[in-house]
Amino acid sequence: MSAFSAIGEETEEDQNEFTPGLEPQPTWCPGCGDFGVLKALKGAAAELGLSPEEMMVTTGIGCSGKLNSYFNSYGFHTIHGRSLPIARAAKLANPGLTVVAAGGDGDGYGIGGNHFMHTARENHDITYIVFNNEIFGLTKGQTSPTSPMGHKSKTQPHGSAKTPLRPLSMSLNAGASYVARTAAVNPNQAKDIIVEAIQHDGFSHVDFLTQCPTWNKDARQYVPYIDINESEDYEFDKTNRSEASEMMFETENALHEGTVLTGRYYVDSDRPSYQQEKKRIGEMPEEPLAERYFDDSYEWERSFDNFLDKHK
Amino acid sequence: MTDHELIWRIAGGSGDGIASTSQNFAKALMRAGLHVFTHRHYPSRIRGGHTYTEVRVSADPVKSRGDGYNFLLALGDSFARNPSEGAYYGNEEIKPLSENLDELVEGGVIVYDSGLLDPSEIEDFDERVEENNWHVYDIDLRTIAREHGREVMRNTAGVAVTCAIADIEPDVIKSLMSDAMPDKILEPNLTVFDDAYEMVQEEFDVEAPDIQAPTGEHDEEQVLISGSDAIAYGAIDEGCRFIAGYPMTPWTEVFTIMTQNLPELGGISEQVEDEIAAAALAIGASHAGAKAMSGSSGGGFSLMSEPLGLAEITETPLVLVEAMRAGPSTGMPTKPEQSDLEHVLYTSQGDSHRVVFAPGTAAEAYYQTRKAFKLAYEYQIPSIVLYDQKLGGELSNVPASVFDEEPNADLGSVLTEAELEEAPHDDSGKYQRFQHDTEHGVSPRSLPGQKGGRYLATGNEHMPAGHISESPENRVAQMNRRMQKVDTIRAELNDDDEFNTVHGDEDADLGLITFGSQQGTVEEAADVLNEKGHSVKVLGVSEMMPFPKQQVTDFLDSVDEALVVEMTASAQFRGLIQKELGGYGDKMSSLLKYNGNPFEPLDIVEGFETALLEGEELPDNRTKFVPKVGE
Structure with missing residues (x-):
C-alpha cells in the first residue's frame, strides 16, 4: 500500500479545489498577468483530474514566486532561480508526483539560466512555467533579460544596450521536448497548453507572457495575439525541429515589433524522459524511492555486508 | 618513528601508478x-609532477604519518615535462629522488631506478649519502620490468626489491597481487617480482638487512579504509540513497564512492x-x-x-x-588545510543553526556521518561533516x-x-x-503526495501553515523554536556520545587542543613529549557546532596552559574556542601550519617546546607560532 495515497486518487473536476479556503488572497496588482497563470493552472489541474496533494509546485523569487501561496497544493517557494533543481529532485525521489516549477523571466532566464539549460537538456519530466513580463516587477521595475533593447529603467537610465534573450530558441537548443508560448490575455489557450505540458512526458517549457501594468507601462498588453497553430498565415510543423526553430526566431523578433505570436512551437513525443533514460541504464529504481522508507519489510543494505570485503 | 617501524616512501610521477x-x-x-597508515602527496596536475605515498608500518597501532621516513623507493617521473634546470618547475624527472632526501632519516635506505634516474644530477648527492649513512641501491628496475612485461611493472620490481632488502616474506605481497590483478597481467608481474627479488638476493648482501620490517598480529579482523570510504559507508548505513554533486578535489572521492555503489x-x-544545483537537489x-x-570542497561549498x-x-x-583544501579561491587543490572552518560554521545569511562535525579518524568519520544523518532527519536541520584532503x-x-552495525533508514520526524489525520490543520x-x-x-513534517499533509515550504519567514508572515510575534516564536533545536542537540550529544577525545594523563599540567584530522598526529606528539618527561594531554574536538562548551572549559581549567594546533593561518579554531567560551585567550597559544603539508609529530613537539617551555625559536617557517593574548 502506498504511503502517498493522494497520488492517483480519484477526484472530481473542480478547480475550486485548488483555491485555498482561507487567506492568503493574491496580492498582485490589479490587471497583473499573473492572475492569468494562476487561473490557467487551476483549470488545467482540474481538467486533468489531479488532486491538490499529488501536486508539488515549486517557485522562485519575484511576483511569480507567490504562485504557490495562492494555489492549493504542496508548495515549495525556494530561492531566486532555484525552483528547477528542487523540482527535479522531488520528481526523481517520488515520480508519482505531478511537479510544476514556476518563476519569472529574471528567475528562469537570468539567475537560474544554468539550471534552465540543464533541466531542458536532461529532459526531466516536469513542467516549467516562466512568467515573462520583460521586467523585474517585485523589485520595482528594473530591466530584465527579456526587456527589449533600449528599455529604460532606473538601473538602465540610458536604455538597455543589450539585445533581449530568446527564450523559445534557447529552450529548443538546450533540449526541451515541449516548448510553447501563451499569454495571460488568452485564458483558454493558456489552460490547454498547461494541460498538454503537464501531460507531456519530458521537460515542458511554457513561456507565459504576463503583462505588468505597474512597472512596464510602455509594454504591450500582449493583445491582439495570434495563435500560430490556428492562423492560416503561419505554416509549420511543430514536430520538426528546424521548422520549429524558424518559427521561434520569427516569433521572438515579432514581439518587439508589436506582433504577439503564441502557441505550441515544438513537441517531441518520442524522446524518452530523463527518468526513463535513467531507469534504462539501471541508475534509477523501478519503485519510487520515497515509498521505500515506509516499507517495513524492506531489508536495508549495509556496508558491512556489501563493501567491506574489498578492503580486507 | 621508532626503530621498529618501516616508513616506506614510494615516489614517482603523477600517473605512474x-x-x-x-x-x-x-x-x-x-x-x-x-x-x-598512509600519507599521500600529489600535485594538481593531469599527468606528470612529483608524487609520493608514504606507508608507515608498525607492530603497534599508528594514527599519523611519522617523522621523516626510512625507506625510499624512487621510480622517476616518466611523464616529466621539462628536464632543463631553468624551467619554472625545475628538472622534474629527477624529483622523485632529489625532492625526498631532506626527510630521509639517518641510516635510511634509497632504492632508485637507475634506468631512469641519474643521481649525478643532484648536487652533493654522494656527500649527503655518506654524511647520513644512507644505504643506496641503484637498480635498473625499468630493464627488469621490460624483460618480462611492460615498463609500468617497474613498480612491482620496486616492491620486490623492498621485500628483499627489508626482509618481507614475498608471499605476503604475491598473494595480494593474485587477488588484486587480473590474470592477464598477473603472470608477468609475478615473474618481474621474482626476478627483481632474486637479483637483489644475488647481487647485494642482504643477510643483515639495513631495515627490518616489523612483524605482528591483530586481535581482530582489520580493513584498510580511507576517511572518504568511511563517510560514504556511514551515509549508506543511514539509508542515504540520493546524492547530488559536482566534481571537485578532494570531495570527488566521496561522490565517486557513493555514485558507484x-x-x-x-x-x-x-x-x-x-x-548550487547539487545542494538544491x-x-x-x-x-x-x-x-x-551533497557535498563539495571550499569553492563549491x-x-x-x-x-x-x-x-x-x-x-x-x-x-x-565539506572536504577542505588550501584556500583562498582555487588555492592548492590537492593540499590539506583546515581553513574552511569559519566558512562552514557561519556561511549563508542570517543566524546559522546547523550541526558541524569534524572527525579525527576514519572510524570517527563513519560514526559521525551516521550521527549527522540522525540529527539532520530528527531535528530537520543541516548537518555538515567537515574533513580535508588528509583524512579523506x-x-x-x-x-x-x-x-x-545495524542500518538505520528512519526518516526521523x-x-x-x-498520524496526519490527528494532526492540527488550518x-x-x-x-x-x-x-x-x-x-x-521539532515540528514534524509531512511529505508531498501524502493525504492531509499539504503545506507551503518557503524561504520567507512563515506562519504555522507555511504562509509568509512578517508578524513580530510569529517571527520570534519561529526563530526561538528553530534555534532551540541546537540546544537540544547539544544536550543529546552531552548525554549520548563521545565524539571529542581526550588522550593522555588526566592530571597532566599542559594541554594540546586540536580539531578534525590533526588529532592522531597531535596525540603521537603528546606521547613523545610525555616520554621526554613532560606532562601533556590532548583534547581532540569533533563537535564544532553546537560547541561542547563544558568539556572544553573543563579541559582548559584543568591545565596551566594549552597550545592549539590547527592547519589555518589565522587561528580560526582558537578564535572559535574564545568566542564560545568568552575568554581563555590568556591561556592558549597557537601552532599553525599552512604550507600545504599536514603536521608531523615532530612539528608539534618543537612547537610545544617553543611555546610552552620557552624553548628555542621554531627551526624554520614550516609552522608558525602565535602567542597568548597579551603577549
Missing part, C-alpha cells in the same frame, strides 16, 4: 598482521550543472522523502551557501560534507567490527498519513507544519 601500488603494499602488510542499492546519484529529494546528501540557509529556514533535513585520502587499518485544510510550541523545537 604510485597510489595503487602503495595501496596494495599497505593492504598486504595489514593482512600480515601489521598496523599501517548507489545503483546496486536502488539509489540515485545525480551529477549536476553546479554546486539534495534539499528537493529530502523534502520529498528520501535520505539525501561557497556556492551552496544560499541553499544551506534555505534548508535551515524550511527545516529540510540536509547532510553536506589517507588509508589506515580499522577493525572491521566498526562497521558491524515525519508523520504518516494516519481552516482551509492545510497541515500546520511549523507549529510554534513543540517538544524540543
Whole structure:
C-alpha cells in the first residue's frame, strides 16, 4: 500500500479545489498577468483530474514566486532561480508526483539560466512555467533579460544596450521536448497548453507572457495575439525541429515589433524522459524511492555486508 | 618513528601508478598482521609532477604519518615535462629522488631506478649519502620490468626489491597481487617480482638487512579504509540513497564512492550543472522523502551557501560534507588545510543553526556521518561533516567490527498519513507544519503526495501553515523554536556520545587542543613529549557546532596552559574556542601550519617546546607560532 495515497486518487473536476479556503488572497496588482497563470493552472489541474496533494509546485523569487501561496497544493517557494533543481529532485525521489516549477523571466532566464539549460537538456519530466513580463516587477521595475533593447529603467537610465534573450530558441537548443508560448490575455489557450505540458512526458517549457501594468507601462498588453497553430498565415510543423526553430526566431523578433505570436512551437513525443533514460541504464529504481522508507519489510543494505570485503 | 617501524616512501610521477601500488603494499602488510597508515602527496596536475605515498608500518597501532621516513623507493617521473634546470618547475624527472632526501632519516635506505634516474644530477648527492649513512641501491628496475612485461611493472620490481632488502616474506605481497590483478597481467608481474627479488638476493648482501620490517598480529579482523570510504559507508548505513554533486578535489572521492555503489542499492546519484544545483537537489529529494546528501570542497561549498540557509529556514533535513583544501579561491587543490572552518560554521545569511562535525579518524568519520544523518532527519536541520584532503585520502587499518552495525533508514520526524489525520490543520485544510510550541523545537513534517499533509515550504519567514508572515510575534516564536533545536542537540550529544577525545594523563599540567584530522598526529606528539618527561594531554574536538562548551572549559581549567594546533593561518579554531567560551585567550597559544603539508609529530613537539617551555625559536617557517593574548 502506498504511503502517498493522494497520488492517483480519484477526484472530481473542480478547480475550486485548488483555491485555498482561507487567506492568503493574491496580492498582485490589479490587471497583473499573473492572475492569468494562476487561473490557467487551476483549470488545467482540474481538467486533468489531479488532486491538490499529488501536486508539488515549486517557485522562485519575484511576483511569480507567490504562485504557490495562492494555489492549493504542496508548495515549495525556494530561492531566486532555484525552483528547477528542487523540482527535479522531488520528481526523481517520488515520480508519482505531478511537479510544476514556476518563476519569472529574471528567475528562469537570468539567475537560474544554468539550471534552465540543464533541466531542458536532461529532459526531466516536469513542467516549467516562466512568467515573462520583460521586467523585474517585485523589485520595482528594473530591466530584465527579456526587456527589449533600449528599455529604460532606473538601473538602465540610458536604455538597455543589450539585445533581449530568446527564450523559445534557447529552450529548443538546450533540449526541451515541449516548448510553447501563451499569454495571460488568452485564458483558454493558456489552460490547454498547461494541460498538454503537464501531460507531456519530458521537460515542458511554457513561456507565459504576463503583462505588468505597474512597472512596464510602455509594454504591450500582449493583445491582439495570434495563435500560430490556428492562423492560416503561419505554416509549420511543430514536430520538426528546424521548422520549429524558424518559427521561434520569427516569433521572438515579432514581439518587439508589436506582433504577439503564441502557441505550441515544438513537441517531441518520442524522446524518452530523463527518468526513463535513467531507469534504462539501471541508475534509477523501478519503485519510487520515497515509498521505500515506509516499507517495513524492506531489508536495508549495509556496508558491512556489501563493501567491506574489498578492503580486507 | 621508532626503530621498529618501516616508513616506506614510494615516489614517482603523477600517473605512474604510485597510489595503487602503495595501496596494495599497505593492504598486504595489514593482512600480515601489521598496523599501517598512509600519507599521500600529489600535485594538481593531469599527468606528470612529483608524487609520493608514504606507508608507515608498525607492530603497534599508528594514527599519523611519522617523522621523516626510512625507506625510499624512487621510480622517476616518466611523464616529466621539462628536464632543463631553468624551467619554472625545475628538472622534474629527477624529483622523485632529489625532492625526498631532506626527510630521509639517518641510516635510511634509497632504492632508485637507475634506468631512469641519474643521481649525478643532484648536487652533493654522494656527500649527503655518506654524511647520513644512507644505504643506496641503484637498480635498473625499468630493464627488469621490460624483460618480462611492460615498463609500468617497474613498480612491482620496486616492491620486490623492498621485500628483499627489508626482509618481507614475498608471499605476503604475491598473494595480494593474485587477488588484486587480473590474470592477464598477473603472470608477468609475478615473474618481474621474482626476478627483481632474486637479483637483489644475488647481487647485494642482504643477510643483515639495513631495515627490518616489523612483524605482528591483530586481535581482530582489520580493513584498510580511507576517511572518504568511511563517510560514504556511514551515509549508506543511514539509508542515504540520493546524492547530488559536482566534481571537485578532494570531495570527488566521496561522490565517486557513493555514485558507484548507489545503483546496486536502488539509489540515485545525480551529477549536476553546479554546486548550487547539487545542494538544491539534495534539499528537493529530502523534502520529498528520501535520505539525501551533497557535498563539495571550499569553492563549491561557497556556492551552496544560499541553499544551506534555505534548508535551515524550511527545516529540510540536509547532510553536506565539506572536504577542505588550501584556500583562498582555487588555492592548492590537492593540499590539506583546515581553513574552511569559519566558512562552514557561519556561511549563508542570517543566524546559522546547523550541526558541524569534524572527525579525527576514519572510524570517527563513519560514526559521525551516521550521527549527522540522525540529527539532520530528527531535528530537520543541516548537518555538515567537515574533513580535508588528509583524512579523506589517507588509508589506515580499522577493525572491521566498526562497521558491524545495524542500518538505520528512519526518516526521523515525519508523520504518516494516519498520524496526519490527528494532526492540527488550518481552516482551509492545510497541515500546520511549523507549529510554534513543540517538544524540543521539532515540528514534524509531512511529505508531498501524502493525504492531509499539504503545506507551503518557503524561504520567507512563515506562519504555522507555511504562509509568509512578517508578524513580530510569529517571527520570534519561529526563530526561538528553530534555534532551540541546537540546544537540544547539544544536550543529546552531552548525554549520548563521545565524539571529542581526550588522550593522555588526566592530571597532566599542559594541554594540546586540536580539531578534525590533526588529532592522531597531535596525540603521537603528546606521547613523545610525555616520554621526554613532560606532562601533556590532548583534547581532540569533533563537535564544532553546537560547541561542547563544558568539556572544553573543563579541559582548559584543568591545565596551566594549552597550545592549539590547527592547519589555518589565522587561528580560526582558537578564535572559535574564545568566542564560545568568552575568554581563555590568556591561556592558549597557537601552532599553525599552512604550507600545504599536514603536521608531523615532530612539528608539534618543537612547537610545544617553543611555546610552552620557552624553548628555542621554531627551526624554520614550516609552522608558525602565535602567542597568548597579551603577549
